[in-house]
Amino acid sequence: MSNTNATTDAHFRNALGAFATGVTIVTTKDADGGDVGLTANSFNSVSLDPPMVLWSLAKTSANLLAFKTNPYFAVHVLSANQQELSDRFAKRGADKFGGLVVGRGIGGIALLDGCSARFQCRTAFQYGGGDHVIFVGEVNKFDHSELEPLVFHGGKYAKVRPRLSIVGSASDEVDSSFRKDFLGYLLGFASSRLQAPVLARCAELGLSEEEYYVLTILVANPDSSVAEIDKMLALTGSYLSDERMGVLAAKDLIEFRDVGATRTLHLTEKGREASIQIYVVAKAAEATAEMVLDYDETMLLKQMLRRIIAKMLEHDNNG
Ligand SMILES: Cc1cc2nc3c(=O)[nH]c(=O)nc-3n(C[C@H](O)[C@H](O)[C@H](O)COP(=O)(O)O)c2cc1C
Numbered sequence: 001m002s003n004t005n006a007t008t009d010a011h012f013r014n015a016l017g018a019f020a021t022g023v024t025i026v027t028t029k030d031a032d033g034g035d036v037g038l039t040a041n042s043f044n045s046v047s048l049d050p051p052m053v054l055w056s057l058a059k060t061s062a063n064l065l066a067f068k069t070n071p072y073f074a075v076h077v078l079s080a081n082q083q084e085l086s087d088r089f090a091k092r093g094a095d096k097f098g099g100l101v102v103g104r105g106i107g108g109i110a111l112l113d114g115c116s117a118r119f120q121c122r123t124a125f126q127y128g129g130g131d132h133v134i135f136v137g138e139v140n141k142f143d144h145s146e147l148e149p150l151v152f153h154g155g156k157y158a159k160v161r162p163r164l165s166i167v168g169s170a171s172d173e174v175d176s177s178f179r180k181d182f183l184g185y186l187l188g189f190a191s192s193r194l195q196a197p198v199l200a201r202c203a204e205l206g207l208s209e210e211e212y213y214v215l216t217i218l219v220a221n222p223d224s225s226v227a228e229i230d231k232m233l234a235l236t237g238s239y240l241s242d243e244r245m246g247v248l249a250a251k252d253l254i255e256f257r258d259v260g261a262t263r264t265l266h267l268t269e270k271g272r273e274a275s276i277q278i279y280v281v282a283k284a285a286e287a288t289a290e291m292v293l294d295y296d297e298t299m300l301l302k303q304m305l306r307r308i309i310a311k312m313l314e315h316d317n318n319g
Pocket residue numbers: 023037038039040041042043055056057058060061062063064086089090091092093152
């Protein structure tokens with residue numbers, strides 16, 4: 001933690017960014033009856049009785065006059081899958097409502113669908129707050145859904161990830177045992193299920209698991225040298241022996257090119273065809289896992305597994 005005088009914009013913004021918020025879109029109508037709105041994360045609750053909320057608007061906003069003069073506004077607490085909408089409403093001058101189907105609320109104000117919560121307000125107070133105007137609204141109507149909210153933290157969008165103590169853990173399992181709670185067991189079980197169809201396809205094509213790994217490396221890294229392939233294979237606990245290379249070449253799956261003292265490997269047409277066939281099966285197997293995990297969770301799981309693997313390899317290398 002470092003102390004900084006709020007002298008530089010960037011430092012002050014960064015410090016404010018440490019406060020995680022939701023993301024809202026605030027809408028109203030301008031004097032001509034046109035819909036206006038913008039993305040705002042300055043929203044907060046103020047009072048329960050009477051129900052009041054606040055948010056602040058930059059004095060440079062193209063919509064300042066509309067919000068100052070219209071007695072009503074609506075705050076939409078965005079859900080996790082409304083990030084694009086947030087980006088759209090954060091662009092000045094953009095046709096923010098173009099193509100959107102909107103409902104109508106208090107004062108005829110545009111109401112967006114698919115939100116986590118919505119508050120329809122009558123402006124109760126306006127205060128000057130430096131380069132912003134603070135609007136305090138009395139909530140006339142609100143609605144709330146079960147949709148997960150979008151989060152903003154450190155200048156980036158995020159999603160809510162509850163602490164594990166809330167989600168529950170192996171202790172919730174009726175037949176919980178150390179074996180079933182052991183990370184190695186969980187990974188091994190999931191891995192063998194995910195790998196089974198892949199290995200079955202390899203067998204049909206007359207390929208061993210290790211040979212398949214070499215082909216996948218060559219798809220993503222053509223022209224790799226033996227040393228480079230070995231480095232990538234290390235993640236699988238395997239290596240590229242002369243014998244294995246010989247087998248792959250004899251099966252007409254790879255070919256060699258010698259550039260000076262360096263030997264590089266390339267996929268033949270047959271090798272590329274085999275890799276694609278197995279890749280399709282692997283992706284289908286992965287899709288089974290993705291039926292219970294969303295995209296972010298899948299990416300997070302992969303990231304965490306890579307971290308574990310890297311740590312274990314580091315441990316191996318340090319003896
Ligand atoms: C996550 C996020 C939060 C924002 N919060 C606010 C805010 O609270 N108040 C504000 O005036 N602008 C905020 N902005 C910036 C406005 O959305 C942006 O300047 C927009 O272009 C203003 O549109 P307008 O000038 O058409 O009103 C935020 C932008 C983002 C991406």
